Amino acid sequence: MCYRKGISMAQVTEFSVSDVIQFMTQNDLELYKRSGSAASLVQRVEYKNVRTNLKYKKGVVFVSPTKEDLQEGIGYIVTSYETLNQQYNDLSHWTPNTFRYGTYYNFKKRIIKGHTKDNLKQINVIGFDIDTKKVDPYEIFLTCDEVGLPRPNIVLETPKGYQGFFVLETPFFIHAKEDYKALRVAERVSENMLNGLKKSLPIDLNCNPFGFFRMPADSNIIFFDDQPVNTNQLISWSISHEKEERKNKFRVIYGGAANAEALDYTSSDWYKALINAVEIGSGHLGAGRNNALYTLALANYASEKPFEEAYDELDQFNSNLKKPLSKREFEKTIKSAYSGRRAGPKRTYVDGLLQLWTDGSATFSGRNGWYKFKKNREDRVRSHYDERESDLVEYLKAHISATNPYFEGSLKTLAEEVGMALSTLKEVLKRSKLIVKKVIGRGRNAVTKYTTKSILFKHLLVLKQARRDLVQLSAFTSPGHKDKLKDKTALINLDREIEAIEAFEDGDIIPGNSPPTIKYIS
Incomplete structure (x- = not known):
């Protein structure tokens, strides 16, 4: 097949x-x-x-x-x-x-x-x-x-x-x-x-x-x-995604500056002192090799250093230890630090490590406290229309299906059914990336129908299956049989419908009012 x-x-x-x-x-x-x-x-x-x-x-x-x-x-x-x-x-x-x-x-x-x-x-x-x-x-x-x-x-x-x-x-x-x-x-x-x-x-x-x-x-x-x-x-994309994820987390603030830039922990004196300490051993609760590596890795993560860069530097640190961690334990620890569960190194752990394994001349410098940014007005407005769009999509899904994918009716009727103002509905449709409009005909005789992208995709799968079934059925029909012409006509109509939807899916959208329009001229 x-x-x-x-x-x-x-x-x-x-x-x-x-x-x-x-x-x-x-x-x-x-x-x-x-x-x-x-x-x-x-x-x-x-x-x-x-x-x-x-x-x-x-x-x-x-x-x-x-x-x-x-x-x-x-x-x-x-x-x-x-x-x-x-x-x-x-x-x-x-x-x-x-x-x-x-x-x-x-x-x-x-x-x-x-x-x-x-x-x-x-x-x-x-x-x-x-x-x-x-x-x-x-x-x-x-x-x-x-x-x-x-x-x-x-x-x-x-x-x-x-x-x-x-x-x-x-x-x-x-x-x-x-x-x-x-x-x-x-x-x-x-x-x-x-x-x-x-x-x-x-x-x-x-x-x-x-x-x-x-x-x-x-x-x-x-x-x-x-x-x-x-x-x-x-x-x-992966690198950009990691940076964006870090920005979206709670931000650490130092000295009350709400818009302070991210610290580069890897340039600090305490980081340099700790990464050059070769005597760090095991058996020290909260201040052994694993915790030292985890703290240094968190410092790299909070400083937005790429994983590979941190891996190479900390691999050298581990190799310099008189009793290095196994490769398995090393990778497990650094991956845990880069998982995003912690925003950065904790002062109490850093102080303990510095006191135990360095000469004590370096001290922790970093941000204290947490800050969560409030959404600005633009984001709050966008959230409002996203909710209205979600309501509209749910209503359409309840009244259409993969075999009958289009809702037909006036905007006024649709607004009343969904329970929102007509002006709000028009704005939601204008902004929507989930709802598709199908226009059949021209001018006053044009008929407008609405569907969702997800239902349209399901409808496309139904059409493709119907096409496969028709091709297989037609293969068993003799060339001179009257049903052969019917099959050919049906196949042309199916291909026409599939072509319009797939062209839309590829971004080949016929210009029209928002939301995106698939236009058929009957």
């Missing part, structure tokens, strides 16, 4: 599940099976000749037939697209990110081994899981737009919800000799992305973004776009 990409009709291309699988794994598997391949000898020889010129080794993925098998650790190691193409409809889960190798704890029982992050070969996708059907699929795209992220390339429907995937234009290539730096960057980027989406979506933060996900199949792909996400832009 094929799926139409989520773009305008002028660019529509057909894609198979095999295309989706190969796109997600960045062509990092072998094309054919090592043995028992159905490919011809000529095809295999040609492919072998091409592979001979490639210096790098291909990766592997792990698959499991059912969720219950996966929970028991039962699965298989797959090295080729030929195998996946033959079996994807019989598989429940897989790892779209590829690993260096795979083996078995118990070959007879197929207990798989090797799907750990230190064995990752490359990170091709960043995935997320929504474990509820109460979310409209379009809300995923809307949330991405709101937080400044690109839309996911693939959305799958699962038994309990949805899974989405951002396919990276340039994968993160993982190397142990580089101390897994690319993995740390990928983890930080994915963590920020999921936290950003979490603001409006019930994202399962316990789901490993580089682990097992549902296998794409004929029955579960509801959206596919083969334009990968720019990796550098994601990294830039």
Whole structure:
């Protein structure tokens, strides 16, 4: 079965599940099976000749037939697209990110081994899981737009919800000799992305973004776009997101200055004294190695130092200690400091560390107290219209559906039904980014209907399914049959409707009054 990409009709291309699988794994598997391949000898020889010129080794993925098998650790190691193409409809889960190798704890029982992050070969996708059907699929795209992220390339429907995937234009290539730096960057980027989406979506933060996900199949792909996400832009977004998150937290104020700039703790005398102390040991309650590292990391976090910069500096600090922390404990501590749960170093801890491990000449200097900024008038006005918009969206959702997606009626009637002033309704519609207006006809004979973006997206899925069903049905109708012409006419009408909605989705909006308008001329 094929799926139409989520773009305008002028660019529509057909894609198979095999295309989706190969796109997600960045062509990092072998094309054919090592043995028992159905490919011809000529095809295999040609492919072998091409592979001979490639210096790098291909990766592997792990698959499991059912969720219950996966929970028991039962699965298989797959090295080729030929195998996946033959079996994807019989598989429940897989790892779209590829690993260096795979083996078995118990070959007879197929207990798989090797799907750990230190064995990752490359990170091709960043995935997320929504474990509820109460979310409209379009809300995923809307949330991405709101937080400044690109839309996911693939959305799958699962038994309990949805899974989405951002396919990276340039994968993160993982190397142990580089101390897994690319993995740390990928983890930080994915963590920020999921936290950003979490603001409006019930994202399962316990789901490993580089682990097992549902296998794409004929029955579960509801959206596919083969334009990968720019990796550098994601990294830039992640950095900006962290800075914005820090600004939105309670701000530490020193000397009562409500608009004071952020202190650079890393330039202070106490920070320099502490980071140069090499005698710091363990066994001192609240003033040992872990607390010293945590305090220094918090100082970097509060000073808005990038995670990688802090990691490198504090890694050197740990190495200089006579009894350094293990790498695992070191990374756990610095990640905890950068989690955002603490705004900065605490004076009592700093004083204790300085007293115990330095000559005492340096003292803590920083801000005391907390300050929360009051919303300005513009934000309060925006909040008012957001609430009214939410009321209007809820009313529309109660009176429309994916099969009948448009509300028809005068603005006066709509205002009375929703319970708001006509002037307020007009202003809400003017500002709205969630409501869509459909205009049919011209002039006095024009008919205006309203819907929401989420319902419009659901309607698009209904239309696409109807188109697929019609194409399949038409294939069994003889060329001269009278229903053949009816099918052709119906297909043209469906394509026309789909084209208009997808053009709107791509931002190709026909000019008109706010809210955004899809215009049909009958």
